[in-house]
Amino acid sequence: MVIHQVKVSLVGDGAVGKTAITQSLTTGEFTASYKMTIGLNIAVHKREKNGTQVHFALWDLGGQPRFNVVRAQFYNGSKIIIFVYDITNKGSFENLPNWLKEVNKHCRTPYTGFLVGNKIDLSEFRIIKFETAKEYAESLELEYIETSAREGIGISELIELLTNNIIENSSQESPKRIGSRILANT
Numbered sequence: 001m002v003i004h005q006v007k008v009s010l011v012g013d014g015a016v017g018k019t020a021i022t023q024s025l026t027t028g029e030f031t032a033s034y035k036m037t038i039g040l041n042i043a044v045h046k047r048e049k050n051g052t053q054v055h056f057a058l059w060d061l062g063g064q065p066r067f068n069v070v071r072a073q074f075y076n077g078s079k080i081i082i083f084v085y086d087i088t089n090k091g092s093f094e095n096l097p098n099w100l101k102e103v104n105k106h107c108r109t110p111y112t113g114f115l116v117g118n119k120i121d122l123s124e125f126r127i128i129k130f131e132t133a134k135e136y137a138e139s140l141e142l143e144y145i146e147t148s149a150r151e152g153i154g155i156s157e158l159i160e161l162l163t164n165n166i167i168e169n170s171s172q173e174s175p176k177r178i179g180s181r182i183l184a185n186t
Contacts, residue, residue: 012083
């Protein structure tokens with residue numbers, strides 16, 4: 001059996017649901033009370049597919065500006081970066097280019113990126129349209145998916161995307177790095 005150990009970093013503004021997504025992926029549970037991530041939380045999720053085992057180390061990084069300096073040291077070694085925003089929070093979507101800049105500045109290893117629009121259970125308060133986010137993701141060559149950590153919607157699809165990506169990229173020397181083209185234009 002082939003085993004891959006993969007570091008996955010979840011980044012995005014505070015309170016977009018990175019911790020809730022991590023909990024939903026690893027335990028299948030949702031905690032309704034909000035607790036700010038102080039620097040970093042790490043969780044593990046194991047997945048098996050077609051004789052390949054993937055061990056995901058999920059690095060949930062605190063999104064508040066005061067953790068900028070701390071976050072910088074945690075990006076290296078990430079094979080996957082999940083950029084998370086809240087579909088009901090325009091600022092969290094508009095701040096995504098800043099997250100791309102930060103990751104590309106501090107992550108010295110090639111990575112594959114995914115864009116996740118979280119909190120679709122609050123669709124009546126949606127501000128960022130699906131089409132807008134999908135177009136933005138495509139412009140960065142990111143896979144786009146929407147989730148609700150609260151309801152568990154899209155969570156199994158997200159882990160399936162991550163697993164497929166690792167299995168597909170295992171034959172390549174390094175995954176595709178995203179965001180560079182966009183950053184050169186900013």
